[in-house]
Amino acid sequence: MNMKESVDQVKQRIEAACKRANRDPNEINLVAVTKYVGMDRAKAVLQEGIQHIGESRVQDALPKWEALQGGQATWHFIGNLQTNKVKDVVGKFSYIHSLDRESLAKEIERRGRQNNVVTNCFVQVNISGEETKSGLEPNQVLEFVKKTSKMKYIKICGLMTMAPYELDSEQTRPIFRKLRQLRDECNQLGLPNVQIEHLSMGMSNDFEVAIEEGATFIRLGSSLVGKD
Numbered sequence: 001m002n003m004k005e006s007v008d009q010v011k012q013r014i015e016a017a018c019k020r021a022n023r024d025p026n027e028i029n030l031v032a033v034t035k036y037v038g039m040d041r042a043k044a045v046l047q048e049g050i051q052h053i054g055e056s057r058v059q060d061a062l063p064k065w066e067a068l069q070g071g072q073a074t075w076h077f078i079g080n081l082q083t084n085k086v087k088d089v090v091g092k093f094s095y096i097h098s099l100d101r102e103s104l105a106k107e108i109e110r111r112g113r114q115n116n117v118v119t120n121c122f123v124q125v126n127i128s129g130e131e132t133k134s135g136l137e138p139n140q141v142l143e144f145v146k147k148t149s150k151m152k153y154i155k156i157c158g159l160m161t162m163a164p165y166e167l168d169s170e171q172t173r174p175i176f177r178k179l180r181q182l183r184d185e186c187n188q189l190g191l192p193n194v195q196i197e198h199l200s201m202g203m204s205n206d207f208e209v210a211i212e213e214g215a216t217f218i219r220l221g222s223s224l225v226g227k228d
């Protein structure tokens with residue numbers, strides 16, 4: 001399949017999921033995850049009008065960023081982020097989807113101050129409880145949000161989770177639903193500076209269920225740009 005067909009097909013699936021859930025497709029931000037592919041396919045997906053590009057490893061992401069000089073795209077860092085790599089990410093990536101600890105928040109804040117740039121961050125939550133998954137436990141999120149909401153160069157824009165891989169994507173629904181409920185609970189407390197708008201959830205295998213449960217950012221790799 002060429003890139004145009006692939007993008008069209010994914011957009012149709014997004015629209016169908018939105019229709020089922022009575023949602024406006026414009027609420028869904030599609031992040032093209034290019035970690036499995038090289039420059040050619042990364043460029044090709046941008047040429048199809050995709051705005052958001054996602055990478056999960058700094059060493060793979062930087063050559064692409066340099067080659068495009070950022071370009072018109074909005075860059076998302078979606079993988080585990082080591083504290084010593086933050087300096088390579090802040091200023092280039094507008095969004096970090098994997099904020100999962102205070103030491104990382106402090107370093108993003110520090111580098112943000114140096115560069116005078118605010119980074120949009122999703123707090124990653126391990127809803128499923130799988131040991132292999134990163135993220136805060138749900139009961140740690142509120143305290144963490146309270147602390148980080150005081151930081152000047154971090155904007156907590158949403159919560160992020162990864163569901164376990166399921167052959168039947170319907171099995172992921174309770175995970176996504178819980179992330180949405182957690183976001184709503186955080187907002188209901190009416191804390192100053194806390195207005196968590198977004199939910200980053202849904203990958204190639206389960207994005208339709210995630211949309212039905214309220215996702216506003218979906219992160220698609222293999223189903224959108226393929227694998228090299």
Ligand SMILES: *Cc1c(COP(=O)(O)O)cnc(C)c1O
Pocket residue numbers: 033035056078079162203204205219220221222223
């Ligand atoms: C790789 C990755 C994706 C995309 O995976 P696909 O299943 O290929 O769509 C999304 N989110 C994160 C955090 C990833 O690491």
